Amino acid sequence: MTLRQVSEDAIPLARPVVGEAEEERVLAVLRSGRLSLGPALPEFERAFAAKLGAAHASAVSSGTAGLHLALRAVGVTDGDEVITTPFSFVASANVMVYERARPVFADIDPVTLNLDPGAAAAAVTERTTALLPVHVFGYPADLSAFEELGLPIVEDACEALGSVDADGVTVGARGHPAVFAFYANKQLTTGEGGMVTVSDAALKERIDSERNQGRAPNMDWLDHDRLGFNYRLSDLACALGLAQLEHLDDMLAGRTRVAAAYGEALSGIEGLQLPCPDAGLARRGWFVYVVQLPAGFDRDSVVRALSERAIPSKPYFPAVHLMSYYREKFGHREGEFPVCEDVAARSIALPFFPEMTEGQVELVGRTLRDVLGR
Numbered sequence: 001m002t003l004r005q006v007s008e009d010a011i012p013l014a015r016p017v018v019g020e021a022e023e024e025r026v027l028a029v030l031r032s033g034r035l036s037l038g039p040a041l042p043e044f045e046r047a048f049a050a051k052l053g054a055a056h057a058s059a060v061s062s063g064t065a066g067l068h069l070a071l072r073a074v075g076v077t078d079g080d081e082v083i084t085t086p087f088s089f090v091a092s093a094n095v096m097v098y099e100r101a102r103p104v105f106a107d108i109d110p111v112t113l114n115l116d117p118g119a120a121a122a123a124v125t126e127r128t129t130a131l132l133p134v135h136v137f138g139y140p141a142d143l144s145a146f147e148e149l150g151l152p153i154v155e156d157a158c159e160a161l162g163s164v165d166a167d168g169v170t171v172g173a174r175g176h177p178a179v180f181a182f183y184a185n186k187q188l189t190t191g192e193g194g195m196v197t198v199s200d201a202a203l204k205e206r207i208d209s210e211r212n213q214g215r216a217p218n219m220d221w222l223d224h225d226r227l228g229f230n231y232r233l234s235d236l237a238c239a240l241g242l243a244q245l246e247h248l249d250d251m252l253a254g255r256t257r258v259a260a261a262y263g264e265a266l267s268g269i270e271g272l273q274l275p276c277p278d279a280g281l282a283r284r285g286w287f288v289y290v291v292q293l294p295a296g297f298d299r300d301s302v303v304r305a306l307s308e309r310a311i312p313s314k315p316y317f318p319a320v321h322l323m324s325y326y327r328e329k330f331g332h333r334e335g336e337f338p339v340c341e342d343v344a345a346r347s348i349a350l351p352f353f354p355e356m357t358e359g360q361v362e363l364v365g366r367t368l369r370d371v372l373g374r
């Protein structure tokens, strides 16, 4: 059985596109005996940087690891404040806590669902040392507005492979450290994994060293000249990534096609908010298809009702500041970020993957319509 032959019966929430190209690349690494720190690592980094038009790229073991190293690389440290969005995956804020910095949340834009530049500006204090905007659901954050604040920026591009920002620049190529993630539901997967793109060779060197226990490139394993982590990505994973890169354009086009089909299947459902359309030069690199339910519906009941009809969905994202850890550690409460809280309470992710058929999209659309009674 090839990896492609999986059950066609049930609609999954997400499904990677992996086939013979992936099998061949991974087998070649297995046969080579160089399973880690071999040639596939720099090959994947160079191919990824070239694809995006970035100067350098460093492969790491996850998006979270990449965000952690990128924050360290721009100098975030103990006691600093870093401004970010509460409408993201929890990793965006967790990485600040790893460095004993404080995540300072600011509310989001109700249309793009990204960090609102005005709210971010209002949250700056003398302790603010960086901004961490997230390109939520692949829609590019307003980078030129954040740049006006004059602070170092780390872009959480974990959901934004294939996105283009409002100035027409490919996300990852603007010059700020930008972090991508390769978990199995992402536009490109290595199973687990991530990549940091940077414009500066010295930053790449620092990130490469810190992902490998603080070892410099010219140093043997007996001495390490700084603190580091084991955030390496294996050559097996890099081989998978290289094969995925070769058909990335097709996979992205597949996601765009499925998103367009959803736009039709869900049109006219009163009160249902669909992902915002691209504005100006901005292009969404489609990652998930998230809708906000009309006001007055209980989101969890809708998720349950869909599941009873064999359609998987999930609440996505829950607000980070209202998670138990963040409530307890930082004293956050309901009402602090009303736009985020309203959006988070009504958001569900529907099944979404490049090979989803029009028939599957229509079925999801019909079922959601039925469940909502609209």
Ligand SMILES: Cc1ncc(COP(=O)(O)O)c(C=O)c1O
Residues within 6 Å of the ligand: 062, 063, 064, 065, 088, 089, 091, 092, 134, 156, 158, 159, 181, 182, 183, 193, 194
């Ligand atoms: C916005 C965002 N940030 C960070 C991450 C973390 O990536 P990883 O799961 O590879 O650590 C993800 C992954 O789901 C994400 O969606």
